[in-house]
Amino acid sequence: MKTSSLVTLLLAGTLAVPAIAQQTSSTADQTAPAAQTTPTKADSATGKDPLQPASKEGFWGRMNPFARKKYVQRQTDPIRDRVNELDELTATNGKAIKDVDARAQQGIQLASAKANEADQHAVDAGNKAQLAQQTAQQANTRLTGVEQVVGNIDQYQASTQTEIRFKPGQSVLSKNAKDALDEMATPLKTQRGYIIEVQGFSSGHGQTAIQNSQKMAESVVRYLVLTHDIPVYRIYLVGMGNAPVPADAADTKAKHTSGGRVEISLLKNNLETLASGSAPATDQQAAPAK
Numbered sequence: 001m002k003t004s005s006l007v008t009l010l011l012a013g014t015l016a017v018p019a020i021a022q023q024t025s026s027t028a029d030q031t032a033p034a035a036q037t038t039p040t041k042a043d044s045a046t047g048k049d050p051l052q053p054a055s056k057e058g059f060w061g062r063m064n065p066f067a068r069k070k071y072v073q074r075q076t077d078p079i080r081d082r083v084n085e086l087d088e089l090t091a092t093n094g095k096a097i098k099d100v101d102a103r104a105q106q107g108i109q110l111a112s113a114k115a116n117e118a119d120q121h122a123v124d125a126g127n128k129a130q131l132a133q134q135t136a137q138q139a140n141t142r143l144t145g146v147e148q149v150v151g152n153i154d155q156y157q158a159s160t161q162t163e164i165r166f167k168p169g170q171s172v173l174s175k176n177a178k179d180a181l182d183e184m185a186t187p188l189k190t191q192r193g194y195i196i197e198v199q200g201f202s203s204g205h206g207q208t209a210i211q212n213s214q215k216m217a218e219s220v221v222r223y224l225v226l227t228h229d230i231p232v233y234r235i236y237l238v239g240m241g242n243a244p245v246p247a248d249a250a251d252t253k254a255k256h257t258s259g260g261r262v263e264i265s266l267l268k269n270n271l272e273t274l275a276s277g278s279a280p281a282t283d284q285q286a287a288p289a290k
Helices: 004-036 069-151 175-190 205-226 272-275
Strands: 157-166 193-202 233-243 260-267
Touching: 069 233, 157 175, 157 205, 175 205, 175 260, 205 233, 205 260
Parallel strands: 193 233
Antiparallel strands: 157 260, 193 260
């Protein structure tokens, strides 16, 4: 009888201990959340409410010594789901970071290519500017030359001189006279900016000498026009008669002509130089030695 009562008391004490522990744990759990801040969705990486412990824990409390596999699985499924969501979120963030980095690298390469293209355009613009400056300088030089040519367009300078002798009382050209005229007139077919001055001189006096000198000069002009197609407007003829010849450096007085002769002077200006597109010749180059 005493033994049976003792066993009953021990069994009741054993069953009372878990109940007391459960009440103590429940009281601690109820007071603890009051002192802590309740988590929100903003504190969660997935944007969901944080996991909460089960409100009903059963007879054994949190540690159930007789928990089954389904019970454990039911308790761990929410945790596993949240872990999977975090893995997916991490993978998505990693992919987004790689995508942003790839686009940044592509943007850097595109900006570098644009910068190189801009540098090349700047170099091309510099070369074109330099070429334009050279062209402007050439045009300025050309304009200066044209201005000089136009300014000297009526300034004729002696190029060559030829003298033809006639026998007294004759105005017919000899073979030597024709050869001399051919030598002077042949190059003039391709030239511009020249005039020919023909002066006839004759011995004698008065009007007779003037008429004779005029006839000799006209024979020279006639040969130049008919044989070498020299335009008449380029020839200036004058019969000087027995006009005195300018004195030489060794003589002090002018001399009169003895016999008949014709002086042919070829005079040129800078018009031919302008037409050829070259720079105008200097006075020394334009007037060769006689």
